[in-house]
Amino acid sequence: MSEPVIEVRHLSKSFGTHVVLRDVDFTVNAGDVTCIIGASGSGKSTLLRCINLLETPTNGKVLFHGSDITAKGSDPCAYRAKVGMVFQSFNLFNNMTVLDNCTAGLRYVLHQDKETAKKTALENLEKVGMAPYIHAKPRQLSGGQKQRVAIARALAMQPEVLLFDEPTSALDPQMVGEVLAVMRQLAKEGLTMIVVTHEMAFARDVSSHVVYMADGVICEEGTPADIFEHPQNAKTVEFLSRFRQA
Ligand SMILES: Nc1ncnc2c1ncn2[C@@H]1O[C@H](COP(=O)(O)OP(=O)(O)OP(=O)(O)O)[C@@H](O)[C@H]1O
Ligand SMILES: [Mg+2]
Numbered sequence: 001m002s003e004p005v006i007e008v009r010h011l012s013k014s015f016g017t018h019v020v021l022r023d024v025d026f027t028v029n030a031g032d033v034t035c036i037i038g039a040s041g042s043g044k045s046t047l048l049r050c051i052n053l054l055e056t057p058t059n060g061k062v063l064f065h066g067s068d069i070t071a072k073g074s075d076p077c078a079y080r081a082k083v084g085m086v087f088q089s090f091n092l093f094n095n096m097t098v099l100d101n102c103t104a105g106l107r108y109v110l111h112q113d114k115e116t117a118k119k120t121a122l123e124n125l126e127k128v129g130m131a132p133y134i135h136a137k138p139r140q141l142s143g144g145q146k147q148r149v150a151i152a153r154a155l156a157m158q159p160e161v162l163l164f165d166e167p168t169s170a171l172d173p174q175m176v177g178e179v180l181a182v183m184r185q186l187a188k189e190g191l192t193m194i195v196v197t198h199e200m201a202f203a204r205d206v207s208s209h210v211v212y213m214a215d216g217v218i219c220e221e222g223t224p225a226d227i228f229e230h231p232q233n234a235k236t237v238e239f240l241s242r243f244r245q246a
Pocket of ligand 2: 044166
């Protein structure tokens with residue numbers, strides 16, 4: 001029996017009078033790959049940012065192994081070491097080498113010594129095929145390579161959950177595949193992942209659970225077969241038809 005790792009409970013978020021998320025409620029179990037799909041502006045990034053505490057929910061809460069991480073007194077740094085995030089725009093430190101990008105969190109957040117951090121970073125760079133580039137700076141890399149370094153950096157922290165916000169949206173089409181291949185491999189290894197994506201083939205083939213959002217609410221959720229083959233909600237049908245035509 002898999003157990004809940006992250007529980008989003010009645011989460012709402014407003015910016016001023018603009019309500020961006022309304023009563024969002026879902027559960028992520030250990031080993032789940034949850035894909036969040038939906039139109040631009042539906043609140044997907046805001047939801048992910050609330051889960052990673054980059055935004056403070058207006059109402060509701062996020063539980064990690066049953067503890068409310070949005071409660072006063074919880075430690076966001078310790079939590080973020082367990083729940084990592086990969087961004088659309090990579091967010092690498094541009095003045096640092098690939099290796100230093102991957103050891104920084106290990107050294108300064110997890111307080112590992114230099115050698116241990118280097119070993120962990122190298123193992124993870126190896127895993128994403130970026131070990132030959134340890135001395136390169138991000139500007140010398142392609143978008144796909146940068147994103148693979150960002151994934152290695154997140155993995156080096158040995159997170160329990162990785163959040164991905166449109167990890168392939170900023171990439172040239174020929175580089176999308178290499179990043180999705182790494183993500184497929186992580187899913188196969190059983191890493192718990194929440195992935196905001198417009199890659200419908202990835203959502204259909206790799207996820208265990210799909211959440212479709214529209215206008216700040218979960219419109220429909222279920223298995224990939226439920227959502228892609230038997231969508232129940234008219235909005236889901238309309239949204240997916242746009243991808244079928246594409
Ligand atoms: N910091 C902010 N201040 C004010 N409004 C915000 C802020 N962040 C997001 N929003 C608004 O919240 C709404 C949802 O944005 P969000 O980025 O979560 O959507 P999204 O589903 O990720 O879209 P996309 O697919 O384009 O990335 C948008 O109307 C956006 O303008
Ligand atoms: Mg977004």
